[in-house]
Amino acid sequence: MRFDLVLGQEPESRNNDNTKGDKMKICVCFKIVPDLDQVLESDWKDISRGLDTSYVKKMINCFDETALEMALRLKEMAADTGAECTAVTVGGGLASLMKGLYAVGYDRVVNIPLEHREFCPETVAALLADFIKSGNFDLVLFGKQAGMADSGMVPPLSAELLGLPFVEDTVAALLESGQLMLEHETPEGLEALKLKCPVAASVGDAEYAYLRVATLREKMAASKRDIEEWPALKTEDTILPDFSRESSVEECVMIEGESGAAKAGVVYEKWIEGMIS
Incomplete structure (x- = not known):
């Protein structure tokens, strides 16, 4: 295991030294996906074109769930200086799942409306980057891939649009004396990086794969909060993919x-x- 220093861009309006008491701002991009095992074979060809899949159980994509939990753990580590966690999704999904993020400790939950084009990584990345630029975040986390397409293109495309250093396949994150450290998988094995914010990272098979469970009291309090909506950018028409079940x-x-x-x-x-x- 070795340690490298990766320098991020220095935001003009933000002190880049987390040891000086600035509140850490973390953004996690997530997606609500259908349980693919419940999708009827006859519906697969229309699923990318807005097919009503209300009969299918919805869930937060597994890698995104890991990223959401990773951010909350970093928030706990930053208790001395404080941290703020924001979760953002494109295309919406199930309101109860999104409000559930308030219950487990998220400060903001944001939805960017998008109809029938959530399978276009370039469009999704552009929408996410537009929102992230407005937040002046120190750390942006993504699940490494999501949905039935599993292209894994949204995280690196978003990081490129944001002009941020990008760390792939992150499996652990921690703060040591205000210093952000990420451990990620490489072809040679695990590598630990000391990072200077801001930075973006995709999350892979971390030790904690599931999001924590909220109490009933926390769920009831969260149910009264509203999901923020971020106006979507105007995007060009794109060719929608066709899906089929093997x-x-x-x-x-x-x-x-x-x-x-x-x-x-x-x-x-x-x-x-x-x-x-």
Whole structure:
């Protein structure tokens, strides 16, 4: 494990030294997605064009959920100087899920309206970057990929539009004497980085994969709060992708033979012939 120093851009209106008492501002970009296992096969071709999937259970994308929890843990670590957590999503989803973020400790929950184009990473990245620029955030977190397309393009595209250093596959985050440190996966193994804010990062398989659970009292208080709406930029028309569910046919064949070796020989011959894989 090694430590590198990554320098971010120095915002004109912000002191970049977290040790001087500035409140840390964290933004987490998340997406509410349908449970794909519940989507009917006949509906897949229309799902990117605004198909009503109200019959399908909705959930926060798994990697985004990890990023949301990571931000809350950093907020707890920054108790001395204070921290503010903002969650933003494009295209909306389920109000109860979004308000649930207030219940677990988020200070702001923001929705950027978007109809039928949430599968266009360039559009989503542009909308997120527009909002993030307004917030003067120290740290921007994304789940490394989201939704059925799983392109993983939104985080790096957003970071490029923002002009921020970008750390991929983050698995842990902490503050040491006001210094932000991120641990991420690389082809050579885990690497720990000492970072100077602002910076953006995508979150992968962290140790804590789930968002904390709020108490009933916290949920009731959060239900009275409103979701903020950020006006969406005008975007150009884009070609919507088509989705389809892969279908596979599984067959069970009983292998006959007097011994295990004989059965293994039959399997080997069928594999050579290309009958099995």
